[in-house]
Amino acid sequence: MTEPASLPGWRHVYSGKVRDLYVPDATPDGAAADRMLVVASDRVSAFDQVLEPGIPDKGVLLTTLSLWWFDRLAGGDGGPRIPNHLGADHVLGADDEPHSLIPAAVTGRAMLVRALDMQPIECVVRGYLTGSGWAEYQQTGTVCGIPLVEGLRNGDRLPEPIFTPAFKAPMGAHDENISFERTVELVGADIAERLRAASLEIYTRAAKTAEEHGLILADTKFEFGLDADGVLTLADEVLTPDSSRYWDADAWRQGETPAERMASFDKQIVRDWLANAWAPPREGEPPALPDDIVTRTSARYAELLERLTRA
Template sequence: MRGMRLVHSGKVRDLYEDRGDIILVASDRVSIYDVIMPTPIPDKGAILTALSLWWFDQLRDLVPNHVISATDVPEEFAGRAIRCKRLEIIPVECVARGYLTGNGLKEYEKSGAVSGVELPPGLVDGSALPTPIFTPSAKAAVGEHDEPITYEQVEALLGEDRAAELEDLTLRAYELGQEHCEEAGIILADTKFEFGLDASGTLTLGDEALTPDSSRFWPLESWKPGARQPSYDKQYLRDWGVASGWDPADPAPEIPAEVVEKTRELYITAYERITGETWA
């Protein structure tokens, strides 16, 4: 990796500087509850990279993305790395929810709202929302939890115009993703995006897009509100962590081989059903 410099190591991805560009490398590491697990998931980095590239292509008419090349990368990272534009990252996780579950459900049960968005009474785990909602969060350091914030807080942080632009792009990208996923027999329950500004100041989609790490994918045929939904994402691994008795904090336990393989199979299923391609 002569000439390359590691500039950041995240929970899942590592960023290198190379010839003025960024090399974004997806590892096989996996995190749940903001804790990096000691056991990798084979092929995970390659699956996330391939699926992100597929979605970036689907969304290209809606929003520019940071991809320069998926092939002009160091040989040792081939298949799980992207050469990217440098971005000034906007410090807000842009989350869209079409269904109620996870932390959104917990917040709703306490206040009847998610990120300040009032919701109808009587919703349960897995309920479809009347309309998709924008529920941003403030980006946190590795090992810390992103904190939900309101739209008004995004306006205060970034200004009215930028907040409106982020909400619009997030919801439109979610709706396009949901439309395609439904055609593939999948519910896109929620997802998150990361945006930044390129050298010309253009708002640009970065990081990853609509992967099992950043989204909840549920089988459409088995959707039934009022219970935990089967999924093609890392919710299976979260559920294993809770069932194992682990208190989500370091040190994290090793993941059993059968759980590793099942997690890998779910990621592959998400890729194949969404793209219509066979994972090689």
């Protein structure tokens, strides 16, 4: 995995599959930082593995789209404001001119954010039946333990969006799908209800926006934290092709199922290729991505950004 960049004024403290996290240099070891720098890399992951090579400009595309969605959800779509973790990324200098707090080396791929008490729940919302949900439904008629009507097909729209949380596992382990009741045990009834309500509201608003741009938001996942006042706050990335499944609406209406073969604007291209190229139990190092898979994935990410953000 590519080493995180050395950034003046910031100290690297953590790397996930895609993002690198920094705190100000002045933050004492072991102390909580009041702000952090989140840098999106070009790394891509599938089956809980970071793959090589990365996707060119992916970090910039993910950050640009997250910032666009944060703005929309802060009232830009006409709905109520959803609090988010973004901090002011400029300060006034001695010359009264704004100066960026984000190092030039990561401009365009970094977000300055407020530190939060992050909740250990990955808040997944599914509006369509696909992926692991489809696999479970075929066996049990349920998705994450939630009973669904009979006769659904891969790629079908669900009668209503469902909240299917997961417990965020430590680095290197698999996230664990859990019931809402287990969520209550982990974070308490009040927080669990707030997480579910906020997730379903955001999904509904985002799905409407996507539909207006000829896209289907099949499913997505959110992360939340509490600020110093206990306000539930949207954090991390939001509604990117790394955290969501986007489909072409026209292709879906024409019945191009199963969903895995539908025109998708996410990393499904990578998932499909790796599923065929790396046989279970998928141990050891995964194979390198071919050039055409990298190029096609990059083009899909760019097309999603262009389709969503154009007037």
